[in-house]
Structures are given as structure tokens and as C-alpha cells.
Amino acid sequence: MSTHALVIEGAHIATVDGAExxxxxxxxRDGVITAVGDGPAPAHLVPADATRIDGRGxxxxxxxxxxxxxxYQWATQxxxxxxxxxxxxxxxxxxxxxxxxxxxxxxxxxGLAHLALSGCTTASDHHYIHPAGRGDIVDxxxxxxxxxxxxxxxxxxxxxxxxxxxxxxxxxxxxxLDGALAGTADAIDTHHDPSAASxxxxxxxxxxxxxxxxxxxxxxxxxxxxxxxxxxxxLAETLDEERQCRSEFGCTPVxxxxxxxxxxxxxxxxxxxHLSDEAIDRIAxxxxxxxxxxxxxxxxxxxxxxxTELLAAGVxxxxxxxxxxxxxxTPLAGEMHQALLMxxxxxxxxxxxxxxxxxMATLGGARVxxxxxxxxxxxxxxxxxIALWRVDGFGHDVIDDPVIAAVFGPTxxxxxxxxxxxxxxxxxxxxxxxxxxxxxxxRNAHKRLTQEVNR
Numbered sequence: 001m002s003t004h005a006l007v008i009e010g011a012h013i014a015t016v017d018g019a020e021x022x023x024x025x026x027x028x029r030d031g032v033i034t035a036v037g038d039g040p041a042p043a044h045l046v047p048a049d050a051t052r053i054d055g056r057g058x059x060x061x062x063x064x065x066x067x068x069x070x071x072y073q074w075a076t077q078x079x080x081x082x083x084x085x086x087x088x089x090x091x092x093x094x095x096x097x098x099x100x101x102x103x104x105x106x107x108x109x110x111g112l113a114h115l116a117l118s119g120c121t122t123a124s125d126h127h128y129i130h131p132a133g134r135g136d137i138v139d140x141x142x143x144x145x146x147x148x149x150x151x152x153x154x155x156x157x158x159x160x161x162x163x164x165x166x167x168x169x170x171x172x173x174x175x176x177l178d179g180a181l182a183g184t185a186d187a188i189d190t191h192h193d194p195s196a197a198s199x200x201x202x203x204x205x206x207x208x209x210x211x212x213x214x215x216x217x218x219x220x221x222x223x224x225x226x227x228x229x230x231x232x233x234x235l236a237e238t239l240d241e242e243r244q245c246r247s248e249f250g251c252t253p254v255x256x257x258x259x260x261x262x263x264x265x266x267x268x269x270x271x272x273x274h275l276s277d278e279a280i281d282r283i284a285x286x287x288x289x290x291x292x293x294x295x296x297x298x299x300x301x302x303x304x305x306x307x308t309e310l311l312a313a314g315v316x317x318x319x320x321x322x323x324x325x326x327x328x329x330t331p332l333a334g335e336m337h338q339a340l341l342m343x344x345x346x347x348x349x350x351x352x353x354x355x356x357x358x359x360m361a362t363l364g365g366a367r368v369x370x371x372x373x374x375x376x377x378x379x380x381x382x383x384x385x386i387a388l389w390r391v392d393g394f395g396h397d398v399i400d401d402p403v404i405a406a407v408f409g410p411t412x413x414x415x416x417x418x419x420x421x422x423x424x425x426x427x428x429x430x431x432x433x434x435x436x437x438x439x440x441x442x443r444n445a446h447k448r449l450t451q452e453v454n455r
Contacts, residue, residue, distance in 0.1 A: 062377050207233065354406075386416075
């Protein structure tokens with residue numbers, strides 16, 4: 001199939017930047033959207049070599065943006081299902097410290113293939129386990145993402161505070177301060193592509209306040225700003241974390257982050273479940289972003305993020321599926337539904353609308369990752385990252401509003417997915433790696449890790 005030019009006609013087009021076209025067209029050339037509007041594509045705008053897609057019965061949205069994930073966890077799903085976050089982490093680290101580059105290449109392939117099949121075109125992966133002597137994990141992830149065809153925002157994580165220093169992870173998992181900084185700098189220098197059409201971006205991402213020293217947090221922020229990349233970490237996920245921060249640092253997690261220089265428009269936090277009004281005000285005032293992971297927060301019993309208040313304050317909020325080990329097989333599209341329900345469970349039926357949920361999954365997520373000028377809406381000049389959902393099937397076909405159908409109902413079938421107008425999913429299946437290959441690699445990673453544990 002040609003990827004040089006693409007024309008979609010007859011779909012309900014939700015551009016996310018305000019306009020919708022119930023029977024519209026999208027034209028893309030050289031990976032960029034060149035026209036969006038009502039009715040059939042004007043003949044004079046259609047390139048002669050264009051691939052034409054009949055979009056009737058479909059909803060066209062921007063490709064979804066995943067703002068927080070841990071792809072390596074594909075190999076350890078279904079474990080420690082009744083533990084708190086800290087209990088789940090302690091048990092999981094006994095398995096995760098055996099990771100190597102081959103396993104991570106397999107989990108990245110399986111995880112990104114699954115995300116692509118749920119409409120994801122850009123995924124941020126927070127990988128913070130880099131055992132010594134286990135190969136180049138960053139290079140393995142980048143290579144696997146390029147093979148699947150999804151844009152990778154790799155948050156190169158780190159931990160330097162093991163159990164002997166009062167942290168949660170075992171000492172076998174953590175790096176030294178200098179090693180963590182050097183590994184992160186090397187990942188940026190080797191793989192970060194700041195261009196508009198970039199397939200690979202690198203962020204600086206110490207894991208969390210309970211697994212990272214103050215020095216690493218501070219120096220990581222300096223490194224990111226020296227390199228011109230973004231900053232990411234977990235924050236305010238559980239009440240246990242709140243209690244630990246108050247006990248150890250004499251302040252809340254957000255206050256601690258601010259003391260370390262970790263608030264700003266180049267920063268986004270994962271989860272941010274337990275925020276006071278004052279914390280939301282500081283996050284909003286500094287332009288700091290939030291990755292909302294509703295299914296994982298519910299699975300671990302962590303609580304419900306205050307998305308209604310965050311959005312009202314103007315905070316950039318995106319969606320994330322989090323790691324598969326705390327959010328088993330969660331499709332990114334399904335997080336729109338979960339976010340809607342969680343917000344309404346807290347604040348009533350006007351707490352979040354279907355279109356706000358779609359915005360979080362697309363343009364909101366792009367803003368969180370600093371890519372909203374390139375991604376996140378079906379706008380002329382932006383990259384042709386497009387998802388096409390079938391909404392005329394059994395059940396969806398009795399809901400007149402396709403956006404309501406996609407968010408309130410079960411996730412509709414994904415027919416096509418393009419990344420820069422290049423097909424990654426066509427007729428409901430992957431065009432890059434196959435489902436069978438992705439599944440086999442995921443199983444291989446699971447078997448290798450669990451066999452090591454059982455020896």
C-alpha cells in the first residue's frame with residue numbers, strides 16, 4: 001500500500017481542535033495532513049498516487065497518545081493481584097531484576113503491538129530498571145518500537161536508592177548516581193530526535209521519590225534542561241507515598257518536587273492521585289503535566305485522580321495505561337471510558353464529557369509530551385497520525401453520536417491506524433510485525449523471567 005498520499009472519505013471526523021465533520025474527508029501527503037473538511041475530498045487536492053479509504057460507518061480520530069507505560073511489565077501480568085502498590089512493587093522487583101535487553105525487546109514488541117491495535121500512535125514508556133551487564137536496554141526498546149511503527153517517547157528511568165538506603169527496590173536493581181546520569185545522557189545523545197516527525201524522543205525520568213536520592217532528582221533536572229529534553233517521574237500515587245514524604249522530607253510530594261526544581265512546563269507526573277487544592281494550583285501555575293492512569297489506579301486501589309479539578313485549572317492532562325502488570329491488557333482507547341467513569345463516580349454526570357475524554361487521549365496527551373504542535377489533532381500541517389474506528393456495528397449502530405459511541409460504549413473495532421500516513425494497522429490487523437510474532441515474543445519474555453524465578 002502506498003504511504004506517499006492518503007485520502008479518507010465519508011467518515012465522521014473528530015478533529016479534536018473544535019471542528020467535527022459528520023461526512024468528511026482527510027487528505028495527507030508525505031506524512032502530513034494537507035486538507036480536512038466536509039464532504040468528499042476536492043478532486044484538485046487529491047494526489048494522483050493517493051491511497052483512497054472508504055470511511056463510511058467509521059469515526060476518524062487523531063492517533064491516541066499514551067503518556068505513561070512500563071512495557072517491560074508485559075512479562076509479569078496477573079501477579080500480586082491483591083497487594084498495595086508498595087507490596088506489589090516489592091514482590092515484582094524479585095522478578096524484574098532479571099531483565100535483560102532481549103527480554104525488553106520482546107516485551108516492547110508485544111506491548112506496542114497491543115497498543116497499536118487499540119489506536120495508539122505515540123507511546124511514552126518509563127523504563128527505570130537497568131541491571132548491570134544485561135545489554136543495551138534502551139537500544140533494544142528503540143529498535144523494537146521502530147519495527148512496530150509506533151512513535152516512542154522513551155522516558156529513560158533510573159533508581160539509585162536501594163533497600164539498604166531506605167528505598168523499595170533491591171540493591172541489585174539500582175544504579176549509582178553517576179551511572180544513572182551517564183546512562184541517561186548516553187540515551188539522549190544516541191537516540192533523541194527533536195525533529196517534528198520524530199519517531200524517537202528521550203526524556204529524563206528518575207523513578208520516584210521512594211527509589212531515587214535527592215541528588216539524582218536534582219541532577220537529573222539539570223541534565224534534562226541542559227539537553228533540552230523533558231522530565232518525568234511518578235508522584236502522589238498513593239497515601240503511603242504521602243505519608244512517607246511527610247515523614248522523611250517534612251512535606252507533601254508536590255512540595256518536595258518543587259523544592260527540587262521539578263515543576264514546570266517541561267515536566268509531567270504519572271498518576272498524581274492525591275493532590276490538595278494547593279498542589280493543583282501549583283501544578284497549574286507552572287504548566288506541569290499529568291498522566292492519568294485510571295485502570296491501574298483502580299487495580300492497585302490507589303484512588304481516583306482529580307481530573308475534573310485539574311482540567312478546570314488548565315493543567316495539561318493525558319491518559320496512560322501504565323504497566324501491564326498493574327493494568328492487565330488495558331487498551332489505550334478503553335482508558336477514555338475508564339477516565340469518564342472515574343470522574344463521574346467522584347463528581348457526578350457533568351464531571352467529564354466524552355469529548356473531554358477523547359481530548360485527553362489525543363491532544364491533551366500530546367501537550368503533556370510537548371508534541372501538541374505536531375500531534376494530537378486532525379489539523380492541516382500536523383502529522384498524519386490517524387485512527388479509524390468502525391462505529392456502525394452491532395450495538396454502536398444505535399448510538400447516533402459516534403464520539404459518544406466510542407467513549408461511553410465498549411471500544412469500537414479499529415479498522416485502520418496510520419503513523420505519518422504509513423499504515424500500521426489495516427483491515428483490523430497489524431501490517432508491521434504480526435500478531436502471532438508479537439504474542440510469541442511476549443510469551444517468550446514471560447517464560448524466561450518466570451523460569452528464572454522458579455529455578
